[in-house]
Amino acid sequence: xxxxxxxxxxxxxxxxxxxxxxxxxxxxxxxxxxxxxxxxxxxxxxxxxxxxxxxxxxxxxxxxxxxxxxxxxxxxxxxxxxxxxxxxxxxxxxxxxxxxxxxxxxxxxxxxxxxxxxxxxxxxxxxxxxxxxxxxxxxxxxxxxxxxxxxxxxxxxxxxxxxxxxxxxxxxxxxxxxxxxxxxxxxxxxxxxxxxxxxxxxxxxxx
Amino acid sequence: xxxxxxxxxxxxxxxxxxxxxxxxxxxxxxxxxxxxxxxxxxxxxxxxxxxxxxxxxxxxxxxxxxxxxxxxxxxxxxxxxxxxxxxxxxxxxxxxxxxxxxxxxxxxxxxxxxxxxxxxxxxxxxxxxxxxxxxxxxxxxxxxxxxxxxxxxxxxxxxxxxxxxxxxxxxxxxxxxxxxxxxxxxxxxxxxxxxxxxxxxxxxxxxxxxxxxxxxxxxxxxxxxxxxxxxxxxxxxxxxxxxxxxxxxxxxxxxxxxxxxxxxxxxxxxxxxxxxxxxxxxxxxxxxxxxxxxxxxxxxxxxxxxxxxxxxxxxxxxxxxxxxxxxxxxxxxxxxxxxxxxxxxxxxxxxxxxxxxxxxxxxxxxxxxxxxxxxxxxxxxxxxxxxxxxxxxxxxxxxxxxxxxxxxxxxxxxxxxxxxxxxxxxxxxxxxxxxxxxxxxxxxxxxxxxxxxxxxxxxxxxxxxxxxxxxxxxxxxxxxxxxxxxxxxxxxxxxxxxxxxxxxxxxxxxxxxxxxxxxxxxxxxxxxxxxxxxxxxxxxxxxxxxxxxxxxxxxxxxxxxxxxxxxxxxxxxxxxxxxxxxxxxxxxxxxxxxxxxxxxxxxxxxxxxxxxxxxxx
Numbered sequence: 048x049x050x051x052x053x054x055x056x057x058x059x060x061x062x063x064x065x066x067x068x069x070x071x072x073x074x075x076x077x078x079x080x081x082x083x084x085x086x087x088x089x090x091x092x093x094x095x096x097x098x099x100x101x102x103x104x105x106x107x108x109x110x111x112x113x114x115x116x117x118x119x120x121x122x123x124x125x126x127x128x129x130x131x132x133x134x135x136x137x138x139x140x141x142x143x144x145x146x147x148x149x150x151x152x153x154x155x156x157x158x159x160x161x162x163x164x165x166x167x168x169x170x171x172x173x174x175x176x177x178x179x180x181x182x183x184x185x186x187x188x189x190x191x192x193x194x195x196x197x198x199x200x201x202x203x204x205x206x207x208x209x210x211x212x213x214x215x216x217x218x219x220x221x222x223x224x225x226x227x228x229x230x231x232x233x234x235x236x237x238x239x240x241x242x243x244x245x246x247x248x249x250x251x252x253x254x
Numbered sequence: 255x256x257x258x259x260x261x262x263x264x265x266x267x268x269x270x271x272x273x274x275x276x277x278x279x280x281x282x283x284x285x286x287x288x289x290x291x292x293x294x295x296x297x298x299x300x301x302x303x304x305x306x307x308x309x310x311x312x313x314x315x316x317x318x319x320x321x322x323x324x325x326x327x328x329x330x331x332x333x334x335x336x337x338x339x340x341x342x343x344x345x346x347x348x349x350x351x352x353x354x355x356x357x358x359x360x361x362x363x364x365x366x367x368x369x370x371x372x373x374x375x376x377x378x379x380x381x382x383x384x385x386x387x388x389x390x391x392x393x394x395x396x397x398x399x400x401x402x403x404x405x406x407x408x409x410x411x412x413x414x415x416x417x418x419x420x421x422x423x424x425x426x427x428x429x430x431x432x433x434x435x436x437x438x439x440x441x442x443x444x445x446x447x448x449x450x451x452x453x454x455x456x457x458x459x460x461x462x463x464x465x466x467x468x469x470x471x472x473x474x475x476x477x478x479x480x481x482x483x484x485x486x487x488x489x490x491x492x493x494x495x496x497x498x499x500x501x502x503x504x505x506x507x508x509x510x511x512x513x514x515x516x517x518x519x520x521x522x523x524x525x526x527x528x529x530x531x532x533x534x535x536x537x538x539x540x541x542x543x544x545x546x547x548x549x550x551x552x553x554x555x556x557x558x559x560x561x562x563x564x565x566x567x568x569x570x571x572x573x574x575x576x577x578x579x580x581x582x583x584x585x586x587x588x589x590x591x592x593x594x595x596x597x598x599x600x601x602x603x604x605x606x607x608x609x610x611x612x613x614x615x616x617x618x619x620x621x622x623x624x625x626x627x628x629x630x631x632x633x634x635x636x637x638x639x640x641x642x643x644x645x646x647x648x649x650x651x652x653x654x655x656x657x658x659x660x661x662x663x664x665x666x667x668x669x670x671x672x673x674x675x676x677x678x679x680x681x682x683x684x685x686x687x688x689x690x691x692x693x694x695x696x697x698x699x700x701x702x703x704x705x706x707x708x709x710x711x712x713x714x715x716x717x718x719x720x721x722x723x724x725x726x727x728x729x730x731x732x733x734x735x736x737x738x739x740x741x742x743x744x745x746x747x748x749x750x751x752x753x754x755x756x757x758x759x760x761x762x763x764x765x766x767x768x769x770x771x772x773x774x775x776x777x778x779x780x781x782x783x784x785x786x787x788x789x790x791x792x793x794x795x796x797x798x799x800x801x802x803x804x805x806x807x808x809x810x811x812x813x814x815x816x817x818x819x820x821x822x823x824x825x826x827x828x829x830x831x832x833x834x835x836x837x838x839x840x841x842x843x844x845x846x847x848x849x850x851x852x853x854x855x856x857x858x859x860x861x862x863x864x865x866x867x868x869x870x871x
Contacts, residue, residue, distance in 0.1 A: 068433065072358040076429045079459055083421060087463035090500070094471065094482065094493055101488025103481070179480055183488035186480035190471070205852075212853050221855065 059141045059218075064227035066220050073224040074231075081235045088239050091194055092246060095187040099251065103182035106175045108251030117248045120163045121240065124199075127156035128237040131230045138226055143217045146226070147210060153233065154206050157199055164196050188247070195243055198236050205229055274806035276360035277766055278345045281367050283662060285342025288371045289335050295378065296330035297729060299323050304686070304722040307715045310707040320703035321388035322405070326377075328391025329409065332505070333416060334374040336647050340512045341370075341423050343654050344451045346662050348427065350757035351448045353436025353775060355768045358429035359422075360804040361851070366419040366426065368814035373416025376821050380408035390701060392498060395483035395491040399475045404825050410473045411821035415814070417462050417469070424458030427451050436756070437795040438775035442536070445755040445779075446529060449536055450515030453543045454508045460547070461504035468497035477828055492557060499550035507546040510642065511539060513606075513650025514581060520603045520657050521585050523751050525592025528779060531584040538577035538584075545574045555626045564623040571621035578614055582607060598672030602653035605680050606645060613641030616691065631701075634694025640687045652679075652732065659739070660746035664763045668743065671735035675728045682724025689714045689721075754782035759792050767801045770866055801861040809847050816844030 060066040065074055099108060134149035168189070171177040179189045206229055213222050272280060303323050306314045315323065349357055357363050380386040385403035387393070398406045431452045435444070444452075472494065474480035481487035483494055522529040529535060551559060551567040585607060594600070616638040620629050629635055652675075659667050693714045698705060705711045748762035759781045760768060771794035777783045784792055823837025 071433055072429050075432055076359060076425055079425045079428050083425070083459045083463045086460050087467055090464045090467035090497055094467070094497075097490055097493055098482070098488065101490070103486075103488045179474075179478070181481075181487075183481040183484065183490065186471075186474065186482050186489075190474065190480070190482075208849060208852055221857065225852075 060220075061139065063138065063141070063218065063220055063223035065224070067224070070220065070224035070227075073228050077228040077231050081231070084235060084239075088191075088194070088242070091187075091191045092242065095191045095247065098183040098187040101183035101187075103184070105182045105185065106177055108184075108247075111171060111175060111177060112248050112251050114248060114252060116163060116167055117244060120160050120167075121244050123156050123160040123163070124237050124240050127153045127160070128234055130156065131233050135227060135230050138218065138223060141218060146218070147214065150206060150210055150226070154203055154210070157203050157206075157233075161196060161199055161203070164192070164199075192243060192247065195236070195239055198239070202229070202233055202236055205232070271806075273811050274364075274808045276356075276364045276804050276806050276810075278349050278357050278360065278363060279662070279764060279766070281363050282342045282344075282346030284367050285338045285345060285370070286662070288367070288374065289338035289342060292330050292374050292378075293335035293339065294729070294733075296327050296335050297726065299327040299330065301722055301726055303327060304719040306703060307705070308719040309716065310712055311704050315703075317703045318388065321390075321701070322386035324701055325387045325390050325393075325405075325409070326381075329377065329387065329413070330374075331643075332391065332509070333413060334370070334377065336509050336643070336651070337420060338370050338374075339651050340509065340647075341366075341420070343516070343651070343658065344427060344447075344512065347658055347757055348448050348451045349430065349434075350661070350760060350764070350768060351445045351755055352431060352434065352439050353756050353769060353773050354430060354434040355772075355801065356804065357426050358434060359426045361807060361810060361856075362422050362426050364807070365810035365813060366422040368810045369419025369422070369817065370416045372814045372818040373412045373414070373419065376415060376818055377408055377412030380405055380412075383408075392502070393472065393494075394498075395472065395475070395494040396485070398472060398494075399483050399491075406472075407476060407825040410469050410476065411824060414466065414469045414473070415817050415821060417465055418817075419814075420458055421462045421466075424455040424462070427455040428459065431455075436769075436772045436775055439756075439780075440775075442533070443775055443778045443780065445515075446518035446532070446535055446539075447512070447515035450511040450539055453539050454511045457504045457508045457511075457543055457546065461501045461508065464497050465501035468494055468501065471497070473824070477824060492554075495554055495557065496550070499553045500547075502553065503550040504543075504546045506639075506642070507543055509647045510650075511542065513647050514539065516650045516654040516657070517585060517603045517606060518588075519755065520599050520653055521588045522779070523657075523753055524595045524597070524600045524603075525589050526595075526752075527588055527592045528754075528782075529584070530587040530590075531580070532778060534580055535584055538580045541577040542574055545570060545577070549574065552621055552623070552626075555623045556630045568621050568623040572618055575614060575618055582611060582614075597656070597669055598667065598676055599653045599656035601673065601676045601680075602649045602656070605676070606649040606653070609641060609645030609649065609683070613638060613645050616641065629694065631699055632694035633690040633698045633700055636700050637687045637690035637694060640690075644683055644687070652676075655732075657751070658757075660750050660762070661757055661764065663740065664745050665739040665743050666746045666750055667735050667739045671731055671738060675731040675735060677728075678731060679725050679728025682721045682726075682728055685721025685724060686718050687721070689717050693718070749781075752785075754779040756780050756792070759784075765869075767803060767861060770801075771796050771798055798866055799863055801866070802858055803861060804858045805856055807851075807856070809851050813844045813847045813851075816840045816842070816847060820844065 063070075065071050130149050130153045134146045134153060137143075137145040137149060178185055180186070209222065209225050209229060272284060275281060275284075302315060303320070306312050306320055306323075308314075345357070345363065349355070377387075383404065385405040387401070387405040387409035389398035389401045389406050389409070393406060393409060398409075431444075431448065471480070471482040475482050475484065475489075481489045483489045483491045485491065518529050518535060549567055549571045551563060552571045555564050555567075596604070616634070620626050620635060620638055656667050656672055659665060693711055696710055696714075698711050705715065746762060749758040751758070756773060756775070759773060773780070773792035774795035775792070780792060784790055817840060820837050820840025823833045823835070823840055826833035827837055
């Protein structure tokens with residue numbers, strides 16, 4: 048009956064992620080969710096901007112940040128957004144294997160980003176004694192960047208869950224919206240990073 | 255599946271049914287029960303506050319307990335009484351009003367309810383563990399960051415958990431209204447209550463994350479030694495005030511706009527007229543919501559933001575009086591020349607207009623930033639916001655209860671008892687709060703647990719406390735009415751008020767799938783249109799066919815329980831390492847349940863065409 052949403056490539060609709068009401072709802076619901084997330088990060092950015100000079104005698108933004116590592120992180124995350132676009136392209140062509148491949152690459156790039164971030168935090172704590180508790184600037188920095196890192200981590204868990212769950216059964220109208228919402232979420236995380244790169248690191252280096 | 259639900263009758267089965275339900279009508283009732291319980295609790299706290307202030311230098315409760323009472327009264331009433339009751343009404347009515355079979359995400363809907371309930375329980379557990387939050391419902395730093403004991407920790411975790419639930423509810427309503435309106439139900443044919451649901455969902459979506467962040471910062475400062483509000487390490491306590499009010503001001507519109515929607519429905523129905531200026535009403539609602547985001551700093555006039563910022567926020571605040579005035583006049587003109595029925599629902603609505611207008615007028619007074627230096631933190635402000643919140647939101651909730659009770663509980667509330675409740679509460683309300691304007695103007699500050707004798711405050715406070723007793727009596731009569739109607743009244747007929755909108759077109763009691771065939775909507779006030787120009791029934795928009803239904807699930811309950819347990823872990827990890835068991839255990843439980851939800855396919859089930867036809871016979 049209609050419980051089985053699997054379709055063969057010939058009858059798969061052009062937009063499998065929005066072919067059912069559930070799919071449409073998920074698509075729109077995630078967009079609204081991202082609207083709320085925007086306010087969440089805006090509040091964190093506001094807090095950071097208010098406190099970034101409150102170093103309490105600790106290192107300033109100029110002394111702390113190194114653009115080399117941050118550049119690598121930016122490249123990793125921007126590329127992972129691109130690869131997730133490729134994955135969605137293959138989803139729409141109903142090519143499950145290629146979709147999984149590109150999603151896998153997306154996940155690896157995300158892991159690379161997260162590893163860099165963990166190294167960065169480790170470096171700040173051990174080389175500069177700059178911690179979550181050392182100053183209001185420290186609290187604001189780790190909270191803003193850490194919330195973003197937490198979102199990346201959650202995205203990676205989400206991605207592996209749906210990739211492993213659907214590895215054997217391929218694409219259907221029930222799981223296509225799940226892949227698509229992940230991809231939207233991932234783009235959002237990327238956009239937030241662009242702002243962190245600009246507002247935190249570039250402005251921190253210049254100001 | 256459908257026949258199985260009908261057979262279960264024992265208490266355990268009913269309990270299990272409600273624990274696992276994803277039906278918007280049952281979730282609406284759950285919200286009403288939960289919110290109603292917290293409303294009584296918050297009311298009890300209010301009465302204790304008023305008893306303490308009945309005479310000068312009273313020693314009914316201690317200063318510390320008084321601080322806990324005012325904090326818990328405010329927090330409970332705003333977050334755990336008014337909000338959930340309104341969300342319950344929206345759940346119960348909005349899908350029916352737009353001709354939908356359920357909300358867009360029934361599972362998330364249930365999750366939102368359980369998060370609210372466990373958040374509310376979390377907050378109130380603080381009474382039992384020795385220290386309730388005592389930093390005021392606004393929890394200003396550094397008062398909240400330095401408050402000893404775990405009281406404020408409960409405030410933070412309780413609000414964080416329930417806030418997540420509210421955010422889910424908002425997203426859910428938005429998607430429902432955008433994607434699931436019945437054929438022909440265009441935006442400009444939606445009843446005003448559905449419109450206000452839509453608009454406040456936008457407000458919830460954009461306002462609550464600011465509170466989420468504020469609560470996280472407060473939590474980090476209190477439990478993990480960060481320095482956001484710690485001036486010694488460069489922190490800034492004004493950040494809390496900004497984040498709190500960026501959320502807090504839209505919040506008051508989240509409360510009042512649904513009440514506006516309720517009154518719009520009731521005035522139109524009981525005046526037997528189309529709502530006057532429907533289009534203007536819709537745009538006034540949107541304008542109020544938009545301006546509502548621009549005015550948060552009027553709560554902070556005395557912080558020292560400077561004359562320019564104060565002036566901008568003062569002018570923006572006063573601008574809100576324009577769309578609100580449009581609404582007041584439209585309601586009056588709806589009544590004008592109407593064929594008016596005065597019953598309990600209508601009494602609450604009629605009483606709302608002057609009561610709320612008084613609150614609006616004092617609102618303009620406190621918005622005048624220069625004069626606000628005089629009003630700030632006095633009983634004038636207390637009087638102002640109780641006039642808008644009780645005179646607006648609580649009157650709206652009680653009006654809605656009378657109006658939609660037949661739809662939700664299949665009973666009509668007793669009229670005589672309803673009128674008794676109204677007059678007791680209405681008189682008590684004005685007795686309590688009108689005099690407080692003058693107490694405030696005479697300089698009585700808010701949040702003080704005693705006042706001195708012979709300073710002109712004795713009689714005013716005495717009158718105010720007597721008024722509170724009248725309000726209590728009114729609430730008790732209403733409560734009695736709810737039980738009385740359940741046990742003594744027969745089932746309500748379908749469409750008892752000769753209604754105008756879609757929710758009155760469904761059979762009584764409402765079938766669990768709402769509409770056998772989705773209705774075809776031909777205009778504003780869809781049902782009334784068919785009564786006047788058709789055969790009184792809505793034409794179906796589709797043939798009878800299989801109906802897709804969601805499966806019930808215990809997971810929303812378990813996820814919320816997990817976060818609830820983890821909350822205790824967060825609170826007590828500062829003093830005991832054993833609390834990490836609760837923290838990791840609770841988070842693990844919630845996350846594993848979320849993973850199960852993600853991995854386990856849930857296609858729902860179908861009510862077949864044959865079953866539907868069999869039920870019809």
